[in-house]
Amino acid sequence: MSALLSPEALEARLRAVGAARYHDKHPFHARLHSGRCSKGEVQAWALNRFCYQAHIPIKDASLIARMDDPALRRAWRQRLIDHDGHEDGEGGIERWLRLCESLDLERADVLAHRGILPATRFAVEAYVHFVRERPLLEAIASSLTELFSPQIIQHRVAGMLAHYDFVSRESLGYFTQRPEQARRDVETALAYVAAHAHTPADQQAVVAALEFKCDVLWAMLDALHHAYVEPGHIPPGAFEPAAP
């Protein structure tokens, strides 16, 4: 990638990153949506993923804090509303908590990240630090995994509803709103990247930022897979599912 790409070619390059590295290619995702997970594995997935969800507004506020343009800050502010809602009991984080509760996890344990895998925390914190420390262009580009999320959500919801009697449409409420939100968010981020990646090096940095973010999501599923699918590998102090 040594020549400057057109916006369309850059988007195609970004989509190729997703095709190769997005976590819908991870064996744990296939396992989850095809009904091969035990309830304990689904609990561990929801509990660990909550740490990611809970840090999304922290990540987004860190990003807004670095933006000089009021219009861009306003556009990005919608993400805070989506996750935190307008009052108690609203927003994406609350909906993810309800998913955890519907899986018989204790709300207080989930909120305190009790029993999450250290590797989950390290990956999530790496994302927050990336957004705080890298150039704004890369920080914004790292959100572009949302290019690929509507499709994974569709598979996940259909698969989980079909295969797990402990999962209801209501408990998956988080996912019903996300695809539309993601489509809107990704437009803002893609437009920013198209307008601000002026050199081949900028475009390369954008691609690398998306690869980094794919690595974050992939590492989270690797850690889950290692701890909960392969027997005997739950790290000290992490969540132990009840015997089936």
Place this chain on the structure above:
Amino acid sequence: MSALLSPEALEARLRAVGAARYHDKHPFHARLHSGRCSKGEVQAWALNRFCYQAHIPIKDASLIARMDDPALRRAWRQRLIDHDGHEDGEGGIERWLRLCESLDLERADVLAHRGILPATRFAVEAYVHFVRERPLLEAIASSLTELFSPQIIQHRVAGMLAHYDFVSRESLGYFTQRPEQARRDVETALAYVAAHAHTPADQQAVVAALEFKCDVLWAMLDALHHAYVEPGHIPPGAFEPAAP
């Protein structure tokens, strides 16, 4: 742990953390020192561990930068010397590079962290950020895994020399100096902790800092084990060992 512990009782409590959570209890460690690793696994271990080694002086300089006491800075400075040496070709990082070269890894690849597992990088960065962001007492306490390192090094060197024909005493030069350095370093850190953990809450934070550091080391071996011991789980972009 609600009462204030004596220095001896606190040290015993810290040693109990090691007995439960230090990475000499990890299955990959047992595999490595008992000769069950393939050469590719040993290469992946050395390559990934280099990322940790390379960040140790960055971690230590971050820590020195937060110390007001010249005597403490002087004592800690020795760690920079141990890892970076007095001139090119000296120091612990250089010795680790030679270990990697002796395993037929390219020096330039190792220096660039080419092919390391994202989970390794996330764990190492979590350690650096911990030391920069947490209270100095906790930052210092997180170094106390060196309480346990002389023993693991002894097992590792004896085991690797006995079992791998591609490992020589010379290539393991890194380890010959570490036990003595670790014993000296740990005295400084233990004395600091004993003198500055004034309340039960302080002592609890010290214990939690050591647990955090054990989690860092454990997560690194989990990631290696998942990627290189179980077939088919090398994440996108990571080092692929040559066919045996």
